Amino acid sequence: MLKKFDKKDEESGGGSNPFQHLEKSAVLQEARVFNETPINPRKCAHILTKILYLINQGEHLGTTEATEAFFAMTKLFQSNDPTLRRMCYLTIKEMSCIAEDVIIVTSSLTKDMTGKEDSYRGPAVRALCQITDSTMLQAIERYMKQAIVDKVPSVSSSALVSSLHLLKCSFDVVKRWVNEAQEAASSDNIMVQVSRAVILKVLRLVALSWPDSMDSYHGDPGGPWLEQAFIVSSWTSCGPSNPSQGQRSFPRRRPLSVTLYHALGLLYHVRKNDRLAVSKMISKFTRHGLKSPFAYCMMIRVASRQLEEEDGSRDSPLFDFIESCLRNKHEMVVYEAASAIVNLPGCSAKELAPAVSVLQLFCSSPKAALRYAAVRTLNKVAMKHPSAVTACNLDLENLVTDSNRSIATLAITTLLKTGSEGSIDRLMKQISSFMSEISDEFKVHSPRLPRPRSEPGRGFWGAGGAEGWQRCTRHCVRLLSSEARSLQAS
Amino acid sequence: MFISLQEPSLYTVKAILILDNDGDRLFAKYYDDTYPSVKEQKAFEKNIFNKTHRTDSEIALLEGLTVVYKSSIDLYFYVIGSSYENELMLMAVLNCLFDSLSQMLRKNVEKRALLENMEGLFLAVDEIVDGGVILESDPQQVVHRVALRGEDVPLTEQTVSQVLQSAKEQIKWSLLR
Numbered sequence: 183m184l185k186k187f188d189k190k191d192e193e194s195g196g197g198s199n200p201f202q203h204l205e206k207s208a209v210l211q212e213a214r215v216f217n218e219t220p221i222n223p224r225k226c227a228h229i230l231t232k233i234l235y236l237i238n239q240g241e242h243l244g245t246t247e248a249t250e251a252f253f254a255m256t257k258l259f260q261s262n263d264p265t266l267r268r269m270c271y272l273t274i275k276e277m278s279c280i281a282e283d284v285i286i287v288t289s290s291l292t293k294d295m296t297g298k299e300d301s302y303r304g305p306a307v308r309a310l311c312q313i314t315d316s317t318m319l320q321a322i323e324r325y326m327k328q329a330i331v332d333k334v335p336s337v338s339s340s341a342l343v344s345s346l347h348l349l350k351c352s353f354d355v356v357k358r359w360v361n362e363a364q365e366a367a368s369s370d371n372i373m374v375q376v377s378r379a380v381i382l383k384v385l386r387l388v389a390l391s392w393p394d395s396m397d398s399y400h401g402d403p404g405g406p407w408l409e410q411a412f413i414v415s416s417w418t419s420c421g422p423s424n425p426s427q428g429q430r431s432f433p434r435r436r437p438l439s440v441t442l443y444h445a446l447g448l449l450y451h452v453r454k455n456d457r458l459a460v461s462k463m464i465s466k467f468t469r470h471g472l473k474s475p476f477a478y479c480m481m482i483r484v485a486s487r488q489l490e491e492e493d494g495s496r497d498s499p500l501f502d503f504i505e506s507c508l509r510n511k512h513e514m515v516v517y518e519a520a521s522a523i524v525n526l527p528g529c530s531a532k533e534l535a536p537a538v539s540v541l542q543l544f545c546s547s548p549k550a551a552l553r554y555a556a557v558r559t560l561n562k563v564a565m566k567h568p569s570a571v572t573a574c575n576l577d578l579e580n581l582v583t584d585s586n587r588s589i590a591t592l593a594i595t596t597l598l599k600t601g602s603e604g605s606i607d608r609l610m611k612q613i614s615s616f617m618s619e620i621s622d623e624f625k626v627h628s629p630r631l632p633r634p635r636s637e638p639g640r641g642f643w644g645a646g647g648a649e650g651w652q653r654c655t656r657h658c659v660r661l662l663s664s665e666a667r668s669l670q671a672s
Numbered sequence: 673m674f675i676s677l678q679e680p681s682l683y684t685v686k687a688i689l690i691l692d693n694d695g696d697r698l699f700a701k702y703y704d705d706t707y708p709s710v711k712e713q714k715a716f717e718k719n720i721f722n723k724t725h726r727t728d729s730e731i732a733l734l735e736g737l738t739v740v741y742k743s744s745i746d747l748y749f750y751v752i753g754s755s756y757e758n759e760l761m762l763m764a765v766l767n768c769l770f771d772s773l774s775q776m777l778r779k780n781v782e783k784r785a786l787l788e789n790m791e792g793l794f795l796a797v798d799e800i801v802d803g804g805v806i807l808e809s810d811p812q813q814v815v816h817r818v819a820l821r822g823e824d825v826p827l828t829e830q831t832v833s834q835v836l837q838s839a840k841e842q843i844k845w846s847l848l849r
């Protein structure tokens with residue numbers, strides 16, 4: 183567990199906020215204690231925390247003072263205290279852009295990422311990649327390749343995500359990883375099969391920056407490598423309990439759910455020629471099942487991107503996959519699927535129906551985020567296919583009085599597109615009470631809203647009659663639409 | 673015309689923020705340059721605080737961004753994403769952060785406890801999101817990886833005063849439990 187400050191710190195820190203009166207130069211002065219031996223880990227960790235806090239608050243550190251503090255911090259690698267080491271990694275990351283010559287810690291970091299202490303390895307990888315520029319990347323390449331295929335999920339994930347960040351500056355090195363990864367993929371060595379899963383991830387990195395490179399892998403004799411890698415990636419998502427036995431056993435440890443999520447990023451970049459391969463991927467996936475809702479979401483995005491590019495029929499297994507996700511046990515996935523379907527161009531009302539009914543259900547969820555997501559998406563549908571949303575009118579009417587204003591406003595703007603005259607009547611009644619709560623700038627500057635009358639032949643707007651009703655409606659629509667537009671503007 | 677699907681990407685989170693009761697920043701990590709300067713960042717923080725701290729709700733669309741938020745006693749937690757982002761993914765990040773901290777602070781998720789455990793906070797966020805990519809969503813995993821154990825140095829390597837100091841700490845902790 184985390185330790186509280188010792189008594190000395192409490193006395194010097196003081197007050198309800200130990201960081202309240204921190205002064206940059208004083209804190210940086212304190213950093214000189216890093217040079218002392220023996221190193222007091224807790225004291226030093228606390229000073230690092232103060233430095234990070236200052237940077238976090240937006241305090242500007244000049245290059246010289248940052249570099250001095252950074253160099254002092256490097257002395258702390260002599261200590262084996264885990265907390266202190268972790269704080270060093272964070273400091274390295276935070277200062278990587280403001281201090282000079284930060285690459286001096288490269289060897290310490292490569293040592294840590296290949297060391298015995300698993301809790302250091304992931305963070306060390308991430309810190310290393312933060313300080314590395316394209317000139318240095320070659321030097322650490324072999325460490326990165328090892329880390330990507332590492333059995334420890336946190337190490338593998340860290341390496342993958344870091345590689346993704348590095349893609350922006352170092353495409354050539356990634357290309358090299360791909361070639362070697364493909365060699366490994368064609369090996370039958372059972373130990374290597376574990377790394378096939380990550381090949382998928384590495385390939386993604388190439389595809390991200392150089393989509394045309396994927397063409398060279400079509401018709402390759404190692405060819406169904408994508409498929410193989412894919413199957414193994416789903417196998418690996420269960421996690422072999424003992425790969426050296428060469429047996430596939432099923433999960434005794436937690437699946438590498440997030441790492442698999444990263445892998446799937448690859449699929450959307452596979453070009454048209456590979457459409458068949460992607461369809462096969464998806465069918466294999468659905469057979470094996472994905473553990474991670476994030477992986478499903480990425481899968482849905484990839485599949486819908488493919489569908490959009492195909493510009494074709496809804497008979498495609500890709501569409502079937504997305505549609506099947508509407509019945510997934512994770513709400514995140516269900517919503518992603520519904521959202522993907524309604525965003526597909528050229529969907530008929532019939533195709534939209536299952537997605538819309540799912541969104542309709544979400545409208546009555548106790549979770550505000552779900553209601554918001556649903557009504558935002560229904561609003562989009564209503565722009566093109568108002569008739570498809572009519573079935574949800576009652577649920578949307580309930581949302582008009584939602585305590586969350588974003589939800590309420592979106593519900594109103596949707597209803598104004600989809601409502602029948604009767605429902606608009608009801609809507610106007612609700613708006614009148616809603617209006618009293620919102621700020622003056624949105625109030626209707628027309629005759630004061632009359633209370634409903636029961637006289638026959640007169641509408642809700644009483645004396646104004648039908649004309650007055652229309653005037654008020656138009657005015658409301660204008661005001662609410664502009665409010666909704668400002669909410670939706672992005 | 674339907675908006676063409678955004679390019680599938682792992683970059684999900686634009687920012688993670690923790691504000692206090694007055695809307696002042698306790699912690700902020702911005703993962704892209706939506707708000708490049710500190711001044712713009714603080715203006716944004718003030719704005720979302722004003723719009724959210726009085727409500728019970730957990731989600732809003734502010735300044736063209738999806739903001740999911742949660743409050744506890746005197747702290748306000750925010751995760752920010754683009755308006756196209758899957759809101760439930762952002763909620764997953766928020767819940768992971770909150771639940772991890774809740775465990776680390778022994779359910780005492782309030783300002784003073786947080787300030788006394790800033791190391792833990794920095795490390796937890798580092799384990800959850802890296803450069804805008806969701807790294808981990810399971811609070812158990814996060815807590816496990818952040819597990820800070822400072823007392824594993826063997827006794828023989830510590831000086832007498834260090835041993836006495838750790839003994840004092842142990843006693844203090846056991847009394848506080």
